[in-house]
Amino acid sequence: MTAVAPDSTGAAGGTQQQILSARGLIKTFGRVVGLDGVDLDLYRGEVLAIIGDNGAGKSTLIKCLTGALVPDAGTLELDGKRVHFQRPQDARDAGIETVYQQLAVIPALDIASNLYLAREERRAGPLGSVLRMLDKKGMRERAGKAVQELGIQTIQNMGQAVETLSGGQRQAVAVSRAAAFGGKVVVLDEPTAALGVKESNQVLEMVKSLRAKGLGVILISHNMPQVWEVADRIHIQRLGGRAGVITPQSHSMTDGVGIMTGAMKLEG
Numbered sequence: 001m002t003a004v005a006p007d008s009t010g011a012a013g014g015t016q017q018q019i020l021s022a023r024g025l026i027k028t029f030g031r032v033v034g035l036d037g038v039d040l041d042l043y044r045g046e047v048l049a050i051i052g053d054n055g056a057g058k059s060t061l062i063k064c065l066t067g068a069l070v071p072d073a074g075t076l077e078l079d080g081k082r083v084h085f086q087r088p089q090d091a092r093d094a095g096i097e098t099v100y101q102q103l104a105v106i107p108a109l110d111i112a113s114n115l116y117l118a119r120e121e122r123r124a125g126p127l128g129s130v131l132r133m134l135d136k137k138g139m140r141e142r143a144g145k146a147v148q149e150l151g152i153q154t155i156q157n158m159g160q161a162v163e164t165l166s167g168g169q170r171q172a173v174a175v176s177r178a179a180a181f182g183g184k185v186v187v188l189d190e191p192t193a194a195l196g197v198k199e200s201n202q203v204l205e206m207v208k209s210l211r212a213k214g215l216g217v218i219l220i221s222h223n224m225p226q227v228w229e230v231a232d233r234i235h236i237q238r239l240g241g242r243a244g245v246i247t248p249q250s251h252s253m254t255d256g257v258g259i260m261t262g263a264m265k266l267e268g
Helices: 058-065 088-094 111-115 136-149 167-181 197-212 224-230 253-261
Strands: 018-029 032-043 046-052 073-078 081-083 096-099 185-189 216-220 233-238 241-246
Touching: 018 058, 032 046, 032 058, 032 073, 032 216, 046 058, 046 197, 046 224, 046 253, 058 073, 058 185, 058 216, 088 096, 096 167, 111 136, 111 167, 136 167, 167 185, 167 197, 197 216, 197 224, 224 253, 233 253, 241 253
Parallel strands: 032 241, 046 216, 046 233, 096 185, 185 216
Antiparallel strands: 018 032, 018 073, 073 081, 233 241
């Protein structure tokens, strides 16, 4: 078999434009090699899935892309410009939002407050600049718009406490926040891991909505059927390196698992 090069057109149509590129990423932890010269490319309006067995380097790769870890060697480019992320806030400021498997939401706060967590907006004029009053009404309106743009029908009241929501609805809040502020790239780490079938399908629809908005989406998942359903390309990690990049059209799930485990190798 041969490794698959990215198509010239994306899922959203038109010519693909590279938005995120990594070259030769190396990360070691003492004698343990987390990443061994990994390359990665992400395009606008694309869902790039990253799969691999436990210990393959998926989490280390994502952390290096989003500022949670600083690679020992290698380069990152965002929109064709070299970037150096020293912390997650650097990546967020550059337009990369991450939704981790352990949701970073505060149950006691309402939906709007969670969407604007650490990004609170103040009221206009002296009320905001002098009295430092928050624009709660405006934030709720904009939060509602962000949720509606993703096609989420199960959340209507932006003043509802997150602790009253289901697991799928909480995931929707986290994804909505990423979509609202991730101007370029959204990274989703196992977004359906703890969800039932119905809620998982809702999250997958949100992933498709992010792609339709023209964002670059990186999806880390162990759920092969879901990967083959939504991914445009699939980056396979094995033993800290990139084993290959395939597409759901070119390779079956059985092929993907075989490459992950080393039972099958890509040529080229």
